Structures are given as C-alpha cells and as structure tokens.
Amino acid sequence: MPSPFVTLDLETTGLDSGSDAIIEIGCVRFDGDEVVDRWSKLINPRRKLSFFITSLTGITDRDLAGKPSIDDVLPDLRRFIGASPLVAQSAGFDLGFLRAAGLYLNNEVYDTFELASILLPNRSSYSLGALASEFGIELAQAHRATDDAEATGQLFNALARQAARLPLATLIEINRLAANSNWGLRSFFRDAEKEATRTVFLKTYERKALESGDLGPLLNPLAQRRGQFPEELVPVANPEPLDVDGLAGFLEMDGPLAQVFPGYEHREPQIEMLRAVADAFNNGDHVLIEAGTGTGKSLAYLLPAMAWALQNRRRVVVSTNTINLQDQLFTKDLPDIEQVFAALRSGDASVPAGDTSLYRLAEQADGFQVALMKGRSNYLCPRRLDTMRSRDDLNEDELKMLARVLVWLTQTTTGDRVELSLPTGRDRAIWGRLATEVGGCSAERCENSQGGRCFFYRNRRAAEGAHLIVVNHALLLADVAVGGRALPEYEHLIVDEAHHLEDAITQQLSFTASQPDLERLLDDIYPEGGQGERGVLYDLRKRLVKGGLSATVRQGLDRHISATQQKVELARDRLGLFFMVLHGFIGDNHGGQNSQYGVRVRLDRKMRAQPAWEQVEIGWDKIGPTLYELGEAMNTLRKGLDELDQSGVPDLEELLSDLGSLATQVMENYMHIHAAIVQPEDNGIYWAELDRDGRRLSIHDAPLHVGPLVEQHLFHAKENVIMTSATL
Structure with a gap:
C-alpha cells in the first residue's frame, strides 16, 4: 500500500462546488499506521x-473572521501534499x-467510500x-476537517x-479485469495481491481454473455444494x-407461545x-379474511x-406484496413458531x-x-457474470461493480x-445485466454449464423439498404467467396484503416501451455502427470463427448474420422517426393534462x-x-445454428x-406497440406518457379487467x- 500518503478533508458552506465555498481544510500525513x-x-x-x-461543524462566523482567503491558503496546501498519494472519503x-x-491536483487518489463499497x-x-x-476508529469531532482526515487515514489502513x-x-x-484500465484503485488492488501472496499461494488447479474463466475459485465454498437439498415433498393421498x-391452544393466554415469549399479547381476533x-x-375452501x-x-x-404442510406433506405457498x-x-x-x-x-413449554x-x-x-423465493432478477446469474468478465472494454462503473460482486461472491451462499x-x-443498471433473466436460461443448461452453481435454480431446487414457500406477489403472478414453471407445484395458497393483488396483477401484465429502451435492446443485438466488441451477433460471429466449421457453412451463416445486422441498423434509423411523430401528436393532443408529473394520454x-393520428400509423408502418x-x-x-454440430463451437448454447x-x-x-397503435385488444387499455420535462416518451398497455384472471388461475x-x- 502507498506509504507515506496524505489524507484530505474539507468543510464547506454547502454541497455545490459552483456556488458554495470552503471554510476549513485538514490534511494528515501518514507513514503506514503512524x-x-x-x-x-x-x-x-x-x-x-x-x-x-x-x-x-461547530464553526461560527466569529471563528472565520480575519482568517485567510482560499487563494492565500492553496499554495501552502499544495506544498504540504507534494507528490504524495491522496486519500479522501468521497x-x-x-x-x-x-x-x-x-x-488542480494530479496525485494518485484513493477514495475510502469507493473502497469500502467494494470491500x-x-x-x-x-x-x-x-x-x-x-x-x-475514534472520531473525536465529526465534521471537523483534521479529525475527519485522521479518521480517514486510519480507515484506509484498515481497508x-x-x-x-x-x-x-x-x-x-x-487485477486481471483492471489491467488495461485507468481505474484509480487499480494500484491499490495490485498492492493487495502482492501483500496476500506473501502468506498465501494459489493451488495449481485453482490458477488453471481461474485462467480458463471458471467461476469456481471465486465462490464461497458453501455456495458450491451439490446434492445438499431436502427430499422432494410427496403429498399424502388422504389428508x-x-x-x-x-x-388455537397454541395462542391462548397460558399456551406455549405465551410461555416462551412472556411479552406475548393474547388476542381473540x-x-x-x-x-x-x-x-x-x-x-378446501376459498376464504377472504379482513x-x-x-x-x-x-x-x-x-x-x-x-x-x-407437516401433517399431510402438502406444500403451502404464502405470498406477500412486499419483500x-x-x-x-x-x-x-x-423462527418464532419453530422456537x-x-x-x-x-x-420447556407445555400444553x-x-x-x-x-x-x-x-x-x-x-x-x-x-x-424463501424471489423473482429471477433478485439473483446473480453466473453465466451473465462470466459474459461480463470476458469483456475487455469495461468502463469504470462496470469495473467497480464487478469488483464489489467478486468480493461479495466470497461471502454469499x-x-x-x-x-x-x-x-x-x-x-442497479449494471446489476440488471448480471441478474438472472426470464428466457435466458434453463435448469438443465445451467446445471451443465455452471456445475450446479446457478443461485436461482439452487433456490428453486431447495424449494421442491419445502413444506412452506414464502414468495411475493410478483413471483406468484410470474409463476401463473409461465404456466407454473417458476414455483414447485402447490395446491394451497395464502395471500397476505391481498388488497395489493389487483395492482400487482396489473403491473405484472403491463407493458412499457420507449425509444431508449428499444435502442438498448438493439444495441444488445448489434451496437450502432458495430462499435465496440459487444452485441450477441458480434459474439456469435467470433465463436463461429473459432468453431472449426467448414468454410461453406461459416460463409452462409456469416451472410445471415450480416443480413440481421442490416435489419438492426434499419430498425434503429426508423425508430427515431416513429417516436418523433408520436411525440408531436401527444404534445398537440394532451388537452392541457400536463402536471408536475408529466403528461398521460389515453390511446382510445x-x-x-x-386526423393527425394517420401520421403516427404511417410512422409505425415503417418501423413495425x-x-x-x-x-x-x-x-x-x-x-x-441449433441444427449444427455444436461440439466445436465454444459457448454456442449460451x-x-x-x-x-x-x-x-x-x-x-x-x-x-402494434396493438397500441393499430390493433387494440378488447381487454386492453393503452396510453402514452411524456415525462415532466417533455423529453422521454413511453407507450404503455395494461389489462382492463383482472378479475377473470384471478378466478381462472387461482380460485x-x-x-x-x-x-x-x-x-379488502
């Protein structure tokens, strides 16, 4: 780690460097811990x-009267810092x-806030x-510059x-991920690796696995155990x-709950x-209880x-609105009941x-x-993590997030x-690219390619042996939407916070599209102008080159990939025109409904x-x-591609x-979007929204009536x- 180094802290009149001013500067020089x-x-x-x-801060106007200006102080500050590395919180x-x-300082800078968020x-x-x-760490007087600077130095050493x-x-x-970057913490982690190698050596097989991209050496060992699942629940024939x-005696005034928890309040309701x-x-009744x-x-x-569930080995699902x-x-x-x-x-208790x-x-x-089960987006996808790890064009935000996730992987199960x-x-946006996605994986494929390390499917597998599964409404409804593939089979359901169920169904079945969303989708297929080594078509072409396919087959596939890329470019070009026309229509026809929250226009x-709607339809006829x-x-x-012999094409299945x-x-x-613009469904409601600034336009739809869906898929x-x- 750098030594010596200087820690820096400022106190200011506010948070805006453009309009506020510095009122105190504190610096402390450290040599190691001293x-x-x-x-x-x-x-x-x-x-x-x-x-x-x-x-x-405790600083008053009287304290500052007669003190030097910032211009008078800066030369001394520069001399004190010199060429030393700087450490600061935020x-x-x-x-x-x-x-x-x-x-303007060109010193190497270490941010303890950023470091702590990773470590x-x-x-x-x-x-x-x-x-x-x-x-x-003792913080003698918080929000005084010198005390904060000294605490920051001690924190840096601890980190x-x-x-x-x-x-x-x-x-x-x-360090491999950061090797070709300008990330400010790159040298910190290089030094940490040097320090670690003094006492720890990586086993040969671990180093080879790491070099091959295997996630195994990076995981908490407890997260890699296989076959540690409870026996699958088989219901009794006659409950x-x-x-x-x-x-009921469990909850009586002299019952076992009151014996274990003396503060328990007996309630007849x-x-x-x-x-x-x-x-x-x-x-076997359906019951609504307010x-x-x-x-x-x-x-x-x-x-x-x-x-x-215990008596009859019949699984019960409990759904709540909130996590x-x-x-x-x-x-x-x-756990209280189990206690x-x-x-x-x-x-220790009796009846x-x-x-x-x-x-x-x-x-x-x-x-x-x-x-406890949550939706896919709550779980890290090892396959998507591998994909991001294999990129060589990571930006600084992605590097920081990956470093944090890699540290977290040593802890989480x-x-x-x-x-x-x-x-x-x-x-949160980067997490969205690392989380498990609907349609992006299957239990069998993740079991094979990730060696049973998929967190979502491990949780799903464990739930198959559970007597009781706790979910939220979003996952409950996602299970309905995919025909029961998200949750293990069940016949008994308890819905708490049930007054939110209608809104949850509407939200689950709602749809939103905007120009930025569609542009990101097109970029995931093929980025604009083919910039950067990314996009599924780029990855596909790269894998095919390495796959040992015949020249004839590869050329045919290459032509198809090129044709698909052209369709992406054409869609991108026409997308802007469609949203521009729709934006103009909504702006002219919102009837003064705009507010501090923006504009919402029903597309009925x-x-x-x-008359102007015809131009919207013409715009859609070009892009649709x-x-x-x-x-x-x-x-x-x-x-x-699915019909090819995939044996020689790396990661083709993914x-x-x-x-x-x-x-x-x-x-x-x-x-x-076609339904919203041209062919609406009878049970659909469609609208367009402009944000408060009038810049972002989005198209929405939702079911008009959800009662029949509840009746059909639940009751x-x-x-x-x-x-x-x-x-209720």
Missing part, C-alpha cells in the same frame, strides 16, 4: 454561515471544491461515521488490511384434518382468524399452514393434559423445511441482491380518430414490419439462449386460497 504531520486552516468564505453548517467532493477554487459489499451505510464505528485478507483468486481476478382446537384458516384447509392492524395475522395463518414482509415472515415469525415447537420438544396434537406437531416440526449494496442508479378510439422481420430473422438464425431471449423481446415489443386452479389484509 501520523507524522498535520496541516489545517480555517478559511474566510466572505459570506455568512447557515445555521445548519454551524450546527453540523474524494470527488473534496477535489471538486479544490478545482473550483483553482487547485464491504453488503453495508447499508458507507458514511465515515458508520465505517469508523465498524473498525473501532488495506481487509483487502489483503481477501482470497488470492479474488484479487487476481480483480388428515387439522385439530383446530389444539392449534387472532384466534378467530386462526380457526377460520384451519377450517379452510380442512374443507383483519385490522394489530390482529396478528401472520401467526394466525402461518401456524395452520405449517401444521397442514420486507416476506423477509419478516422468513426471518422472524416462522416454541423446540420448547415443546425439550419440555394442557390430554392435548397431544401440539406435541405431535412439535415432533414433526423438527423436520420442517421453509424456502444465496446470490440474492438483498445482500448486496446497490446505492446508485448506475449500480376517440384519439385514434384524430422492420421489427417483426428482425425478430423473425433472429429466430431463423437461431434455428439454423449464445443461442441469448439470441432467443433477445428475439422474444423484439417480438414482444412489436406485438404490444379455479387451486384447492384452497386464503386472502387476507387489513382492508
């Missing part, structure tokens, strides 16, 4: 301080203010105070030690009814709800659901004499299996994004009867058939999957459905 020098100055900003800044903020004041990938806060607390403790394979991979009175839920299981806040709904339905409630059920409510059953097994059903249930609960901090929109029969032909060309290319997924997206966009399809909420 502080060897300090430098600080108060600066007169030639303006009054706000009450907030004085409260935050370095861009400090350097931005210095540049605005006229000081501690699952923290909720990366503030200096939070990080100092985590590492036991350097943290980095050197990373698995050597992780450091090697980060045994629940003992409703026995279950909770017991009434439990009885209603248990009866619904026994009778229970106000404070009833204790979750225990009232979880206990009978758990009992039914927060989903996590609460999984991490608090169900009570454990107390019954050990004798009235003669009531044996709860004791029997407690014994069965020793083998209780529960699974689930691959669930809830464990990973994604603080910025750029981070009346709107389509406007082109999109359709592009989708057809991609599907034809995929089918032709590329075919990507090609098929992108072709599906092209065709879906075509069908939805008619399942043995019993229980819906509950505070308001």
